[in-house]
Amino acid sequence: MAARRQALNHGGLLLLTSIGHRTGLLNALAGQAPLTSQALAEHAGLQERYVREWLGGMVAAEVIETDSATATYWLPDEHAALLTDQGPANLAIYAQFIPLLGSVEDDVVHCFREGGGVPYARYSLSHCMTVSLAQGGEGLGTMWGRERALAYLEAAGFRDIRVHQLEHDIQNDYFVCRL
Missing domain, CATH: 1.10.10.10 (Winged helix-like DNA-binding domain superfamily/Winged helix DNA-binding domain)
Incomplete structure (x- = not known):
């Protein structure tokens, strides 16, 4: 107890x-x-x-x-x-x-009763690596970090690359890119 x-x-x-x-x-x-x-x-x-x-x-x-x-x-x-x-x-x-995780509890309970799954979109950005890997990507961000992501984006031809973070979540970057 x-x-x-x-x-x-x-x-x-x-x-x-x-x-x-x-x-x-x-x-x-x-x-x-x-x-x-x-x-x-x-x-x-x-x-x-x-x-x-x-x-x-x-x-x-x-x-x-x-x-x-x-x-x-x-x-x-x-x-x-x-x-x-x-x-x-x-x-x-x-x-x-x-x-x-608490924000998706109702979705998970629904899956227990009805089957199916909880879409990645319900987990916000916390599963970007697993989504990337599941879709044949290289798991950028979580696995390799900012430097590797920037190198790949530059190699893909992007020149205007801006790195952003949410004020309350400095451990995760997101990128806005333009050719």
Whole structure:
């Protein structure tokens, strides 16, 4: 029973971590002196009520520290090193995959009942390598990275190549190309 309870708690923590990454709350807390939920909300440009609820979950998960006497919160440096852009390995980026998988749950349940499959399009860009490989491609992006993709696009004759990233997902590039 304890292992199942822990799994549920960890799943919730990953969702909260994804929210903290995508809203910028984790980066906003990193390196700061203790802040109230109102001050953090203003600093991040977010609604205080939601920031306060998020802080409560992250405190319960022992990711964020709090001082109940002053109603302030802070992100310890050792946590910031793993969950923000301040460290070399921002693990919060990977937490985004939990909500992505949750977004297709209804489709998967439907497949259990009716058969069939969930189209790659429902998974956004997370399966670009597998789609490429399934269609006879070379799995660009996930497997070889930006440099190989740029070399292939240039070899294909593209000269105006622009590399873009989503603000909340810097690990994946997408390319807009013109001849």
